[in-house]
Amino acid sequence: MKAFRPARSFGIRWNRRRVVQGVLGLGIAGGLVSPDAWMADADAAEIARQRPQDGDQLTFFGGDRDGEVIAPADLSLGEQPFIAYPRDPSSGVIRDGSRLNQITLLRVDPARFDDRTRPGTVDGIIAFSATCTHQQCPVTAWDEQAEALFCFCHRSRFDPWNAGKVVNGPATRKLPRLPLRLEGENELRIAGGFSGRVGN
């Protein structure tokens, strides 16, 4: 089933992509939009704005699999990171009400994690806030040569094996971590909130 997409309500800053889908959704629903539905929209907007929670799933953002839940097998060693949003499993709402909820997800060699970084990783899969601690651009890339997460905007780099610490660039604060865990055999879940202040 497709995740429920809330519509825009004025006064609330809202993720643009979801606005488009929300508005289209309402258009298709036509006369079915009742006052109750608007209340539900408000609730959904609230859920979408909440920061990631323990038990949340991760979903792809952008690209062909946009909105699909991410499984451990989707992440391979040596591949570029994914940008993800958390998803509340009970309501199905993707928490994309703020871009500060964007997550950078990647798989690296688990043998290289230092002791404080290893907890909250799943077989080399590690998640960080995607919001660069410099000027808040999304940290979307892997710099193969430097072996570091790379921010396009002003070329800051972050070390995934050492809790996201700054390798170089104008950023001066490490990328906040987002702990992960497995639910059952094979379901990737978020295991708590961001480890520090998101953004700059």
Added chain:
Amino acid sequence: MRGLLTGTAAAAALLALMVGSATSANAIENYNPVTEDRLDNPEPHNWLQVRGNREGWGYSPLDQINASNVGSLQPAWLFSTGVQEGHQSPPLVNDGVMYVTTPMNQVLALDAATGKRLWRFQRELPEDLFQLHPTNRGPALLGDRLYVALTDCFLVALDARTGEVIWEVAVDDYQAGYYMTLAPLAAKGKIMVGVSGGEYGIRGYIAAYDAESGEEAWRTYTVPAPGEPGSDTWPDDDAWKTGGGSVWLTGNYDPETGISYWGIGNAAPWMGDTRGGMDNLYTTSVMAVNVESGALVGHHQYHWNDSWDWDEVSPPLIYDVTRDGETFKALVNVARNGHIYLLKPTAEGPIEFVDAWNYVYSNVITAFDPDTGRVSYDDNHWPGTGKAALFCPSLWGGKDWPYSAYSPDTGLLYIPANENLCSTLEGAEEKYVPGELYIGVPIPVILGGFSLREGWDHIGEIQAWNVDSGEEVWSKDFAHQNWGPILATGGGVLFSGGTNDHMFRAHDAATGETLWEYPTNSGVTASPSTYSVDGKQYVAVQSGWGVDAERKQDVLRGIIPGYDVHVPQGGVIWVFALP
């Protein structure tokens, strides 16, 4: 995305909460209002607009500081801006009052002779704003107001005497990737701005607001909608909606004709084949826009179907050039694509091509049509989606945004150039998501896509050109990059920073010889200005490294073996004078 924001939302934006605040220590008394006549005919002792005059010269006739005494220049006062990031704005000065904009939406008013703070304004940045270009290139002064265009895409009018907000308007939606870095242009009772966001797939435009009320007067898109003139240079799909065409710098203005000239950025996404391989007007062009009506009255496209990220950011300088015995008012532009363009404007608007030639090594443009100026390309150096190509100059071009200058004393055009750096790009398909990066080239490709030409021995340059003859008169090299806008003065001196060694320098305008240099706190990528108070001349500039200079520094560390120079950030306003 604008569609969603029209009507109610736009009205709501006008009434948006005023989140800016001014702290006013001293209201300025006996403020001398900046009339349009003063902007058209600026007094030598003031610096009332970003480039000193309407024509964009970056020139002051002041000559107390000159080639014979500049060697003893020393700091008169300093003022810490309190913020990091790329400081690029020139201090404006109106009868002893200095106005400086900095990154992070800040405006400072200072006593130009002493540095004493008069007031400070800062508009809070939205918590979810991400700033690809955390900078500001200056305010505009008109009447007793100051106007500033901000990175959250607000245009704000302040009382120049107190810093109080008079009106503010959301020019566009920052969440859809729109932002502003340029200094507004004030003319004919209007405040004109342009939007950036080409890397987010915006559709660019220049917009004018009534200086008094803040009401929008006109909006002229840099990318035409279907059916509008120029739309036949776009494919028959939705590419125009995300077509880019950012406006990074203030237009220059000819008060005689009422026409403004704007440099328009590259089209989005970066690879030209995603836009049908067509011309994609009016990106990478100069647009001639009537200030009263907003009508697009002329244009010249420097290069078509950009695929090199060569935003043609610079507005052409307006000055008289003599060719074949004929002296005419010319538009002279130093294009990012590595070529100097000599164009001839007409009073009605249309722009004629006269000549163009390269000022740095270029392997992309192979020829100019002598009548139209249309360029031909070497296909081997033309990247595309799934097609890698190496090209020179690099994506930062031969000259990026840092301003060139023109001195009527020497008759020379001065260019802050970069030579010997090249790029390799290869596009990949990308889906547009509003408000997200939309480049069409994977980040890891951009990350590693730089190289130096074989045998390179320097990168940065200042070049001096005689456009009448098309000859280079002198050139000065710097080991690494040069991101320094140039100020020319009647004292026969050029002031400029731009290098990664913190230096702010004075050069002999006739020979290029370095006459003086001073190590500042950071790197100087800002535009210098000069003014006098009570008969004493000062030279002012901000030091504060960041944005593209920072990026390029990282690139150079990656490709020059053993090279590991980092430039500290943090802004300081430096003011120099003779002892």
